[in-house]
Amino acid sequence: xxxxxxxxxxxxxxxHAQHVALKARMVPFGGWEMPVxxxxxxxxxxxxxxxxxxxDVSHMGEFTLRGxxxxxxxxxxxxxxxxxxxxxxxxxxxxxxxxxxxxDDTIICRQADRYLVVVNASNIDKDWAWLNEHLPADLExxxxxxxxxxxxxxxxxxxxxxxxxATPEISALPFFGVADGEVLGVSMTASRTGYxxxxxxxxxxxxxxxxxxxxxxxxxxxxxxIQPCGLGARDTLRLEAxxxxxxxxxxxxxxxVESALAWTVKSQADFxxxxxxxxxxxxGTRKKLVGLKLLGKQIAREGYLVFAGETQVGKVASxxxxxxxxxPVATAFVDTAMxxxxxxxxVEIRGKRFPAxxxxxxxxxxxx
Numbered sequence: 001x002x003x004x005x006x007x008x009x010x011x012x013x014x015x016h017a018q019h020v021a022l023k024a025r026m027v028p029f030g031g032w033e034m035p036v037x038x039x040x041x042x043x044x045x046x047x048x049x050x051x052x053x054x055x056d057v058s059h060m061g062e063f064t065l066r067g068x069x070x071x072x073x074x075x076x077x078x079x080x081x082x083x084x085x086x087x088x089x090x091x092x093x094x095x096x097x098x099x100x101x102x103x104d105d106t107i108i109c110r111q112a113d114r115y116l117v118v119v120n121a122s123n124i125d126k127d128w129a130w131l132n133e134h135l136p137a138d139l140e141x142x143x144x145x146x147x148x149x150x151x152x153x154x155x156x157x158x159x160x161x162x163x164x165x166a167t168p169e170i171s172a173l174p175f176f177g178v179a180d181g182e183v184l185g186v187s188m189t190a191s192r193t194g195y196x197x198x199x200x201x202x203x204x205x206x207x208x209x210x211x212x213x214x215x216x217x218x219x220x221x222x223x224x225x226i227q228p229c230g231l232g233a234r235d236t237l238r239l240e241a242x243x244x245x246x247x248x249x250x251x252x253x254x255x256x257v258e259s260a261l262a263w264t265v266k267s268q269a270d271f272x273x274x275x276x277x278x279x280x281x282x283x284g285t286r287k288k289l290v291g292l293k294l295l296g297k298q299i300a301r302e303g304y305l306v307f308a309g310e311t312q313v314g315k316v317a318s319x320x321x322x323x324x325x326x327x328p329v330a331t332a333f334v335d336t337a338m339x340x341x342x343x344x345x346x347v348e349i350r351g352k353r354f355p356a357x358x359x360x361x362x363x364x365x366x367x368x
Contacts, residue, residue: 013058014149014210022228030122032059035230044233045323048196051225052155054217055234061124062148062204063117063131067139070115074108075269077134079256079277083269085110090176090191093264095130100255100276103130104246109178109191116178116189116204120246134272149210153217154200154237156366157224162201165220166190170201184216195234197241198366236320239329242291242362248302248317249289249331249361255280258333260289260361288336289317291363292347292356294328300347300356306332306339307346307353313338316347322363329363330356 010033019026024035035056037044047053065074074082080093087110095103104123109116119127124145135141153162162183163171169181173192180189186209194200205213218226235245242260244250249259255273256265257280265277294300299319306314314334322329330347339345339358346353 011059013056014207015056015058015151015214018211018214019056019228024228024230027231029231030059030120032121034059035228037230037232038228041230041232041236042323044227044229045236047225047227048155048198048229048233048237049324050156051227052153052157052161052221053196053227053229053233054214054221055152055154055229056150056210056214057152057202058149058207058210059121060150061119061121061127061143061145062150063119063128064142064144065115065117065139066113067136069136069139072269073134073136073139074115075267076271077131078106078108079265079267079271079274080108081266081268082108083267087112088177088179090178090193092176092193094250094256094261095127096256096271096273096277097252098272100273100280101252102246102250102254102256102259103127103252105244105250107191107193109189111178111180111189116191118202123246147207149205149207149213151203151205151210151213151217152194152196152200153203154194154196154198154229156199158198158200161217161221161224161226165216166201173201175199184213184220186213188213195243196237197243197364198237235318236323239318239320239331240322240324240364242331242360242364245318254287254333255285257281258285258287258289284336286336287314287333289331289361290314290334290339290341291359291361292316292319292330292332292345293359293363294330294347295344295355295357297328298347298349298354299328300330300332300349300354305348306334306356307348308338308343311338313345324364331361334358 319330
């Protein structure tokens with residue numbers, strides 16, 4: 001009975017039927033039933049690295065913010081330089097707490113008449129409550145998550161594909177640009193962002209247009225090797241590229257600096273947690289996020305312990321095989337005083353310890 005109830009409570013994206021028709025393996029994720037893989041994680045991962053893949057990311061949350069004081073409000077909520085964000089550009093940043101921890105990470109897109117705020121699926125309700133707790137009465141914040149579908153088109157051939165299907169406002173977007181236009185004749189908002197380490201676009205449209213766009217992309221993309229991709233490839237792609245996942249590399253108790261995101265802290269405004277976060281930038285932190293290159297074939301999974309000699313010095317945040325690089329990789333929070341780049345540490349895996357080299361969190365960088 002419990003399993004039946006849990007399944008009934010899962011939400012479906014507007015593309016759920018398409019995933020089932022494509023024989024995707026479906027799994028619960030953040031309250032949604034989502035495809036974890038179609039042809040297989042390795043094939044999908046390589047499609048994104050070498051050609052183009054599309055992801056249904058309609059489970060993500062979308063808020064819009066309007067009003068004359070929108071920039072000032074957002075400058076209070078995030079450590080990114082939102083006050084200098086021009087119209088037509090996007091910013092990766094975080095919602096921070098007064099103690100320096102992270103409520104969620106987000107991409108904020110500035111358009112002429114509004115800000116589009118994109119948040120993680122599992123944190124939609126949390127982020128909505130957090131923003132409303134601090135929202136001035138004269139601003140309009142709307143939650144469009146339930147009515148908005150989102151499709152990510154990612155890979156080195158994404159540009160060529162979009163140039164055949166999208167109006168120039170979208171096809172000619174610069175990196176981290178945002179615009180309204182059309183794809184396959186459907187009006188939508190698009191940003192040139194992504195979560196894979198590759199070039200790509202994220203397309204926002206009404207739910208009732210998602211099936212047309214999804215099927216149209218799959219059909220038109222046959223000439224460039226397109227593949228539908230699930231959460232499995234999304235995770236290995238983002239881990240290779242050093243992109244954080246909330247609940248793993250980010251959480252309420254960890255500052256952006258501790259999460260190796262000091263480069264995103266550029267605001268001169270009085271944002272929540274500024275005193276703590278600026279102190280972390282200036283003085284350093286007791287823990288820090290590092291990358292681990294496993295020196296064998298064993299995979300370091302979340303929660304596995306990290307040792308320097310016989311001393312426990314950290315814990316794995318995320319880990320997976322790297323299809324691109326050919327060896328397992330991981331991220332881990334470690335004791336800053338005990339571990340530095342270039343060190344060899346040991347990861348305890350099922351009672352045995354295996355060596356790993358401490359490296360930067362971005363294991364892979366695409367060729368420009």
